[in-house]
Amino acid sequence: MAKVSMAIAALGVTLLLVAGAWAQTPKKKNLPKSQKGACCEEVRSLKVQVANLSSILEELGRKQETDLLTVVRQVMELDKQNRQQEARVTEAESKYSEINNRVEILQLQGAQSITQTSSDVMYDCASLYAKNYRISGEYKLPKDDFLRTPELTVFCDMETNGGGWTVIQRRRVGLTTFDRDWKQYKKGFGTVRGDFWLGNEHIYRLTQQATVLRIEMEDWAGDTRYAEYGSFSLSNELNSYKLLLSNYSGNAGDSLRYHNNTYFSTKDKDHDKCVDDCAALRKGGYWYNCCTDSNLNGVYYRRGEHSPRTDGINWYGWHGSSYSMKRVEMKIRPHSFRP
Numbered sequence: 642m643a644k645v646s647m648a649i650a651a652l653g654v655t656l657l658l659v660a661g662a663w664a665q666t667p668k669k670k671n672l673p674k675s676q677k678g679a680c681c682e683e684v685r686s687l688k689v690q691v692a693n694l695s696s697i698l699e700e701l702g703r704k705q706e707t708d709l710l711t712v713v714r715q716v717m718e719l720d721k722q723n724r725q726q727e728a729r730v731t732e733a734e735s736k737y738s739e740i741n742n743r744v745e746i747l748q749l750q751g752a753q754s755i756t757q758t759s760s761d762v763m764y765d766c767a768s769l770y771a772k773n774y775r776i777s778g779e780y781k782l783p784k785d786d787f788l789r790t791p792e793l794t795v796f797c798d799m800e801t802n803g804g805g806w807t808v809i810q811r812r813r814v815g816l817t818t819f820d821r822d823w824k825q826y827k828k829g830f831g832t833v834r835g836d837f838w839l840g841n842e843h844i845y846r847l848t849q850q851a852t853v854l855r856i857e858m859e860d861w862a863g864d865t866r867y868a869e870y871g872s873f874s875l876s877n878e879l880n881s882y883k884l885l886l887s888n889y890s891g892n893a894g895d896s897l898r899y900h901n902n903t904y905f906s907t908k909d910k911d912h913d914k915c916v917d918d919c920a921a922l923r924k925g926g927y928w929y930n931c932c933t934d935s936n937l938n939g940v941y942y943r944r945g946e947h948s949p950r951t952d953g954i955n956w957y958g959w960h961g962s963s964y965s966m967k968r969v970e971m972k973i974r975p976h977s978f979r980p
């Protein structure tokens with residue numbers, strides 16, 4: 642392409658010179674007769690040359706155009722191949738997730754038929770793990786007539802730190818509001834594959850045995866931290882699902898300690914230790930003190946939107962009182978669990 646352009650430029654200059662020479666020739670008025678013939682001969686030859694050059698120029702222009710067309714065609718071809726490649730990747734991805742789904746459904750069915758025949762242990766992700774279910778995902782825990790517990794859909798984390806975790810809370814998508822009333826926090830809301838609260842009644846029941854709580858969080862830079870409590874339990878509804886925990890370990894800071902020994906509050910039931918209405922101020926249901934050192938059921942703010950608001954998904958021990966996390970998961974497993 643560059644060569645062609647230079648050739649055209651060179652031709653252009655030649656043309657100008659030729660045209661200049663041609664324009665000057667008629668000015669020679671007093672030419673002798675003998676020279677007149679020579680002059681006209683010269684003009685004719687110049688005219689021919691100009692015509693020749695014009696046609697060459699034209700041809701070069703056409704060539705350049707075809708070159709450009711060729712390049713455009715090549716780019717289009719590449720683009721098409723790219724799109725085909727993308728389509729193939731998408732197809733592979735959807736096939737993969739389909740297979741994954743099928744595996745999970747098989748797991749579910751297996752879990753149901755197996756656990757329904759045994760009544761020795763409480764149904765949770767740790768007992769599923771003990772029965773060799775080792776893939777993280779959605780499981781249906783069957784109802785237990787003896788313990789009078791209903792069927793419950795849970796999400797099991799079978800990988801983190803040995804697995805066997807029943808996830809009780811997740812914030813990741815940010816579309817489900819957590820600014821809900823007592824009844825909803827009692828029975829749970831959301832979907833276990835997305836953002837959800839498992840339900841205070843279920844958490845109370847599952848923590849009747851010695852239980853470990855693990856909280857994992859991720860900030861908007863993609864860094865992760867965790868806080869673990871070697872002992873975690875809730876009281877029953879009569880005692881407003883009072884929080885009891887101890888034995889902190891981790892690298893996120895002990896920001897649930899301030900909420901130890903406090904009652905669960907929602908926007909319609911203020912059980913906090915403050916003249917303020919913390920649930921309304923922090924826009925969630927939580928074990929509010931006066932009011933927070935963490936607010937994991939607060940408002941989901943996208944990166945940078947929250948500052949300096951205090952109703953976001955905060956964990957003071959890591960990012961202070963006005964930074965809202967990108968992702969949070971709360972999960973529990975029996976203290977006696979051994980991977």
Ligand SMILES: *[C@@H]1O[C@H](CO)[C@@H](O)[C@H](O)[C@H]1NC(C)=O
Nearest residue numbers: 689690691692693694696697
């Ligand atoms: C144009 O010029 C080229 C090179 O000078 C020559 O080969 C060709 O025959 C010429 N064509 C015409 C139409 O004069």
Ligand SMILES: *[C@@H]1O[C@H](CO)[C@@H](O)[C@H](O)[C@H]1NC(C)=O
Nearest residue numbers: 871872873886887888889976
């Ligand atoms: C806390 O951890 C210590 C040491 O590991 C242990 O002795 C104690 O029983 C734990 N307390 C609770 C309430 O889990």
Ligand SMILES: *[C@@H]1O[C@H](CO)[C@@H](O)[C@H](O)[C@H]1NC(C)=O
Nearest residue numbers: 885886887888889898901902
């Ligand atoms: C929480 O309160 C209980 C009961 O008062 C206490 O035993 C436990 O050590 C406290 N936990 C923390 C982390 O302070």
Ligand SMILES: [Ca+2]
Nearest residue numbers: 915916917918
């Ligand atoms: Ca109050």
